[in-house]
Amino acid sequence: MALRELMGTAASEGLAIGRAVVMREEAAPQAMAYIEAGAEEAELLRFDRAVAAAAQELEALRSRMEAEEREQEAEIFEAHLMLLEDEELIGQAQSSIREQRFSADSAMSDAADKVAELLASLDDAYLRERAADIRDVSRRVIRLLRAGQGPDGVLAFVGNDEGLERSEKSVLIAHDLTPSDTAQLDTASIAGFITAIGGRTSHSAIIARSVGIPAVVGTGKAIDEVKDGQLVIVDGGTGIVLVEPTESELAHYRELQRRQAARQERLKPFHGLPSVSADGHRVELVANIGSVQDAQQALKQGAEGIGLFRTEFLFMGRPDLPKEDEQFAAYRSVAETFGKDAPIVIRTMDIGGDKELPSLQLDREENPFLGYRAIRISLDRPELFKTQLRAILKASAYGNLKVMFPMIATLEEWRKAKGLLEACKQELTTEGVPYNERIEAGIMIEIPAAALLADRFAREADFFSIGTNDLVQYTMAADRMNSKLGYLSDPLHPAVLRLIEMVIRAAHRENKWAGMCGEMAGQPMALPILLGMGLDEFSMSAAAVLPARALIAELDRGKLIDLADKVLELEDAAAVREYVKQHVPALNEVLD
Incomplete structure (x- = not known):
């Protein structure tokens, strides 16, 4: 039976339709060769x-x-x-x-x-x-x-196959694409690509997103069955690949392409505008990033600042730890990318859980998500922590930086972390190094204990940012990496919504602001609820910023306050979704 469908990892959003061009495997590696003694x-x-x-x-x-x-x-x-x-x-x-x-x-x-x-x-x-x-x-x-034997990169494999209609855009099929291959792809002739291996954080996937090429990676060995010239549909948003689609499937995806293009055109006027609801309520739409280049991309996509700089990515993929000056340069670059006034929230190193750092030589744990991670490591290794805090403080002289501590569970942890921040301030003052003496310090609310004590934390912290990815798994006792528990990993469950509402309310009672930096912040279904609850800052992937701004512009925040209260009384996430769909007509086009 001919191959009809592949499933992989959604690496770069968008829809691509084109004829397959299979990238031929390179020649098999030569056998190990040796040289003569003395050579x-x-x-x-x-x-x-x-x-x-x-x-x-x-x-x-x-x-x-x-x-x-x-x-x-x-x-x-x-x-x-x-x-x-x-x-x-x-x-x-x-x-x-x-x-x-x-x-x-x-x-x-x-x-x-x-x-x-x-x-x-x-x-x-x-x-x-x-x-x-x-x-x-x-x-x-x-x-x-080997004296230049063979062409460099993927370009040599595209367009040389006889029998293909070159006026059509192609879908590149490969076991893997290197970053060099991907960066040199000609978007005028390549509609999208599919690879057997790779993940969403591979550099090829990152480049694909930056240039807007739809891509699905990690499809496995089944990709070998795709032949040159076959018509292929790539859905970079879902990870679905259709081979030789039926006429009805082809018509369906062409219509989806048309709608996507129309949506993108409608979003263009929202670039550079403030994020304001239909009744004039102002919020901040900012981005989650892991690098300086991510910040540059976020600015291009309309973000007003950075709500979460995942600084652990500066530490990963290297044999050593970044020095103070290297960290300072990265934080300063992000600040200067957005300008003096834009908010830049820098989360201190969040290693542990699903993020390992070999240079720290951490012991293997049975349950790393509940183990020695994030602020627990930082407080246990104060010199490592202070190096990062000093770098953040030094960079605060160049922009509106804020520092945020992850995985805070107790007031004691918060006070120790804040104490080390104050100690670093004193050191820099003594050294005559400039920094923002009034830098805001806040905590990431991702542990239910912190959410339940939010009223106490709000008296001392300058802000909250709700990390729903972990808050959901800890609230529901469901490992978010376990695909069998997907039905429990839902941020719209009323139990999670009640904790979120509790945190926002506690912050506002003390005249502090509350944001959200989990994936939930960019989900269209969640936006009306969070807006109704009074969330001040929404931090999301850069690509979600303009769609979120356009949706908020159609929402009347005053009318959503009652909706936010009502969903807290429902029984499950499915009931929440159904209620929101019925009461927020503006979602119809977004969810179509």
Whole structure:
């Protein structure tokens, strides 16, 4: 039976329809080759020249990305340049040439395989997906060592297959795409792509989102059954791929494409506007980010600032810990991206749970989500924590930065964290280093204990930001990584909504502001409820900002106060959804 449907990870939203172009596998790796005794220095020189040439290529790519204002891709190739100086990769290859008399290309291949396999074996998804970067850099060096044999990148595989109608856009089919491949895709001829491996945080997926190419990754071995020239539909929002769709399926997706394009046109006027409800109630729509390049993308997509800077991504994917100056530079860059007045909420390192950091050498835990993580690590390792706090304070001289502590469960934890922040202020004052003495300090409400004590926390903290991703799993006792428990991982369950309402009310009683930085903040179904509850700040993925602003502009906040009260009395999330659908007509088009 012919393949009809694939299911993978939704990596880059949008719909693509086109003829499949299968990226041919590269030639099988050559067998390990050796050099004669006494030839080591000459082989090392050949290797070093290839590495230098690879650096020149990457620098050219980086410069081109910057010239095209594709900052996100430029940052990725900057990281590739750093890999060419990495002791674990380049140093290991040099040692293999010197000590084992491997040929240069064999040494490079062997070193890359070892480092990539180590990363691929880790539990952390972000680190696993950095293996693709290692292989990308290795492939570039090996190509240069082999005197340029074979073309560089995916472009050579697109458009060379006989029998395909070249006036049509293509859907690229590949086992994997390297960041170099993805950055060089011609959007005029490539409608979208599908890969067998990869995840949403792979650099290829990040680049696809930045240039607006619909993509589905991680479809597995079934992708091998897709043939050149077959008509393919890629739904980058759901992870669904249809092969040789029926006429009715094709018509349905073409209509969806038309609607999406029309929606995007309607959203353009909302860029740069304040976020105001139909009856004049003002809120802030800001973005969740993990890097400086994410901040640049968020600004382009209309965010008013940053509601969550996940600083742990500065610590991950590297053998060491970032120094104070490196962190300061990142925080300052984000502040300067948005300007002096835009709010920038920086969450201190949230390692643990599903995010590992090998450089900390943490013990393996049976239940890491309930274990030694986030603020618990920071308070236990105050020198590590103070390095980050000092960097944040120094950057606060360049913008409206705020500091937020994750996983706070008790008042004692909050007071210890605030005490260390005050100690860092004193140090900087003594050193004569400028910082914002009135920097706001708040907590992330993601543990039910903190939500239940919100009235006490509100007397001391400057703000709250509700982290619904963890709040839901802790409230419902359901691991959000367990697909079998998806029915419990619903932020619209009345039990979760009651905690959220309690937190917002407690903040407002003390004249403090309350925000939300979990995925819920950008969900159209949740927006009317949260607006009715009085949430002040909504932090979401950058792509969700303009749709949220357009929806809020149609909502009358005064009328939603009663709706927010009513849903708290319902029995389950399904009842909440049905009630909101019936009472908020503006949702009809968004949810269609």
